[in-house]
Every structure is written in C-alpha cells, then in structure tokens.
Amino acid sequence: xxxxxxxxxxxxxxxxxxxxxxxxxxxxxxxxxxxxxxxxxxxxxxxxxxxxxxxxxxxxxxxxxxxxxxxxxxxxxxxxxxxxxxxxxxxxxxxxxxxxxxxxxxxxxxxxxxxxxxxxxxxxxxxxxxxxxxxxxxxxxxxxxxxxxxxxxxxxxxxxxxxxxxxxxxxxxxxxxxxxxxxxxxxxxxxxxxxxxxxxxxxxxxxxxxxxxxxxxxxxxxxxxxxxxxxxxxxxxxxxxxxxxxxxxxxxxxxxxxxxxxxxxxxxxxxxxxxxxxxxxxxxxxxxxxxxxxxxxxxxxxxxxxxxxxxxxxxxxxxxxxxxxxxxxxxxxxxxxxxxxxxxxxxxxxxxxx
Ligand SMILES: NC(=O)c1ccc[n+]([C@@H]2O[C@H](COP(=O)([O-])OP(=O)(O)OC[C@H]3O[C@@H](n4cnc5c(N)ncnc54)[C@H](O)[C@@H]3O)[C@@H](O)[C@H]2O)c1
Numbered sequence: 001x002x003x004x005x006x007x008x009x010x011x012x013x014x015x016x017x018x019x020x021x022x023x024x025x026x027x028x029x030x031x032x033x034x035x036x037x038x039x040x041x042x043x044x045x046x047x048x049x050x051x052x053x054x055x056x057x058x059x060x061x062x063x064x065x066x067x068x069x070x071x072x073x074x075x076x077x078x079x080x081x082x083x084x085x086x087x088x089x090x091x092x093x094x095x096x097x098x099x100x101x102x103x104x105x106x107x108x109x110x111x112x113x114x115x116x117x118x119x120x121x122x123x124x125x126x127x128x129x130x131x132x133x134x135x136x137x138x139x140x141x142x143x144x145x146x147x148x149x150x151x152x153x154x155x156x157x158x159x160x161x162x163x164x165x166x167x168x169x170x171x172x173x174x175x176x177x178x179x180x181x182x183x184x185x186x187x188x189x190x191x192x193x194x195x196x197x198x199x200x201x202x203x204x205x206x207x208x209x210x211x212x213x214x215x216x217x218x219x220x221x222x223x224x225x226x227x228x229x230x231x232x233x234x235x236x237x238x239x240x241x242x243x244x245x246x247x248x249x250x251x252x253x254x255x256x257x258x259x260x261x262x263x264x265x266x267x268x269x270x271x272x273x274x275x276x277x278x279x280x281x282x283x284x285x286x287x288x289x290x291x292x293x294x295x296x297x298x299x300x301x302x303x304x305x306x307x308x309x310x311x312x313x314x315x316x317x318x319x320x321x322x323x324x325x326x327x328x329x330x331x332x333x334x335x336x337x338x339x340x341x342x343x344x345x346x347x348x349x350x351x352x353x354x
Pocket of ligand 1: 011012013014015016017035036037038041056057071072073074075077081095096097122123124165180
C-alpha cells in the first residue's frame with residue numbers, strides 16, 4: 001500500500017519560506033500553501049508554487065488537509081504561533097531558534113504534548129553528511145574520550161540585509177550573529193560534544209554600526225564530559241569563509257569545512273573511512289557570503305525526517321528538548337558578554353538578557 005502523503009502549510013512567506021517549499025516537494029510531501037500577515041507576500045509565493053495563500057495562521061488552520069505547520073516567522077514570533085498550531089492539532093516544524101526564552105520553549109513543548117503532535121526544530125545542519133558520520137562515530141565510541149569541539153563561523157552579511165526588515169535590527173527579536181546565524185553551529189557543538197555546562201563570551205559590533213546587534217562573538221565553552229571548545233562567530237568578515245566544525249578525541253579527529261569532510265583520521269582506520277573522507281566534496285555554497293547563498297537539500301532532509309517521525313513514530317533528528325539546550329547556551333553567551341564573566345548552566349534566569 002502506498003504510504004500516506006503528509007500535507008504542509010508554511011507560516012511566514014519571507015526569505016527562508018521557498019527553501020521549505022522546495023524541500024517539501026522534493027520530499028514527496030503536499031504543499032497546501034503559504035500564510036503571512038503581509039498577505040501579498042504569501043500570494044506571491046503561492047503563485048510561484050501553484051498553491052493557496054492566506055493572510056493569517058488562523059485562516060490557514062481552517063484548511064483540514066494540513067497535517068504540519070512549518071513556522072518560518074521571525075525568531076521572536078515562533079512561540080505564540082507554534083503553540084496555536086499545536087493546540088489546533090497540527091504537527092509543528094519550527095525554524096531555529098525555537099524561541100527567544102526558555103519558558104516559551106517549555107510552553108511550546110507542553111502544547112504539543114497536550115494534543116499529542118510532534119514538535120521539531122529546523123536544525124538542518126545536523127543532517128549534513130559529515131555531521132551524520134561524526135555523530136555515528138561518536139555513538140560507536142571511535143573518538144574515545146572527547147577533548148575539544150570547536151565551531152568557527154567567519155561570515156559576511158551586508159548592512160542592507162539587516163536594514164531590510166525591522167526584526168533584523170533588534171537583539172530581542174533574535175537578529176544577532178550569535179543566535180541567528182550562529183545557532184546552527186553552537187547547536188552542532190552540543191550535538192557532537194554533549195551538554196555544555198559553562199560559557200565565557202565576549203561580543204561586539206565591528207561592521208554594522210547602524211544596527212544595534214552583535215555581529216561578532218568569541219566564546220570559551222566547557223562540556224559536561226570534561227571537553228572544552230570555542231565558538232568563534234561573525235557576520236562582519238568580508239567576503240565570508242566556509243564554516244569549520246572540528247572535533248578531537250583521544251583516538252581521532254574530524255573536521256568539516258563548509259559541507260566537506262576535510263579531516264577524518266582515526267587510530268583504528270577502517271575500510272569505509274576513505275569513502276567518508278569524500279563526503280560533501282561536490283557541495284555548493286553554505287551561507288558564508290550571503291543570506292540566501294545555499295541550497296534547500298538540508299531542509300528537504302529535515303522534512304523527510306519529520307515525515308518519517310509522523311508516519312513511523314519516534315523522535316525527529318532535532319526534537320525540541322535538545323534545541324532548548326542550544327537556546328540555553330546562546331542565551332548564556334549573551335548573559336556572559338553582558339556581565340563580563342563565565343556563566344554556569346543550567347541557566348536559571350533568562351530575564352533581562354537583551
Ligand atoms: N534553517 C536555516 O538555514 C535558516 C535560514 C534563514 C532563516 N532561518 C529562520 O527562518 C525564520 C524566518 O527568517 P526569514 O529570513 O525568512 O525572515 P523574513 O523576515 O524574511 O520572513 C518572515 C515572514 O514572516 C512574516 N510574519 C511575521 N509575523 C507573522 C505572523 N504573526 N503571522 C504570519 N506571518 C508573520 C513576515 O511578514 C515575513 O514575511 C527565522 O526564524 C530564521 O531564524 C533559518
């Protein structure tokens with residue numbers, strides 16, 4: 001029997017929405033349409049993708065065909081709409097960061113639990129082939145004791161990018177380089193290295209003086225397992241270089257640059273390692289040089305994974321509780337930069353950070 005197709009409605013018809021739309025179609029899903037409070041934006045994308053458009057979430061929720069609401073609104077508008085969609089009995093696939101406050105993520109999870117729907121966060125970098133290989137090697141214990149996990153994001157965004165929409169100019173709506181662009185890579189640090197127990201961060205604005213956000217961050221991180229790491233992030237560094245994710249343990253080292261596996265070396269070399277070293281070799285741009293300079297394949301993979309979780313059960317690759325920890329780490333980085341010293345986790349109070 002043919003498997004049931006899952007139907008998606010996209011809330012927020014801005015920059016990232018077409019990546020979701022292409023991902024849904026490539027994942028063999030049904031795209032019902034787009035909703036945006038600026039209805040002309042939704043209508044424009046609906047014409048392009050030959051689907052419906054609505055002027056609000058409430059209007060979109062009236063379509064009984066929709067199984068999943070993809071949330072692609074600005075960061076500070078994730079929680080209320082995710083909660084409303086979950087309460088209406090829709091599965092929720094929400095862009096990163098899940099919200100701007102830990103209590104809001106808790107409320108999102110509570111709403112999903114209440115109606116028994118799935119809630120996942122679009123942490124699409126977890127699906128990149130070198131990261132999947134690193135995670136598998138970690139599960140197999142190939143690295144041995146983990147010593148160090150670093151993420152280096154030396155990116156470039158123009159001032160025009162920040163001036164383009166009001167929410168991109170405010171720290172409390174999640175526009176800063178740490179929580180907006182950096183979220184993916186801070187997430188990979190904990191996805192690979194395990195829970196983070198302390199951060200010590202400094203932030204600044206080097207190249208975007210017209211906008212009151214952080215465009216540069218340096219953070220020293222300690223993991224629960226004794227490993228240490230650094231997050232070096234910026235959107236001020238023209239022309240922008242590929243991301244680097246580096247992990248080293250007592251028995252091996254792996255490094256991803258962009259989407260390529262640049263280093264894959266273990267004391268117990270295995271026959272499959274040569275093929276792993278070729279992963280991502282044909283990959284394209286990954287967002288280093290501009291806000292839309294990347295492909296939709298990792299969104300497709302997140303949508304395929306979410307579809308599997310709905311149809312077959314089990315957790316998606318980026319369930320809300322693990323994204324909550326990434327948010328906690330990001331918020332602790334802001335708090336540390338503001339207060340000028342290390343912050344221990346768990347973060348008990350995230351008020352007044354922005
Ligand atoms: N996973 C990734 O690789 C990736 C990349 C870029 C952006 N993002 C995330 O996607 C989200 C959207 O980013 P963007 O750059 O597309 O933003 P955007 O500003 O281009 O688009 C957001 C849209 O949401 C609409 N909107 C705002 N509030 C609304 C509401 N209450 N109801 C309906 N529509 C509403 C706006 O009118 C706008 O059209 C953010 O959370 C961002 O962090 C993820």
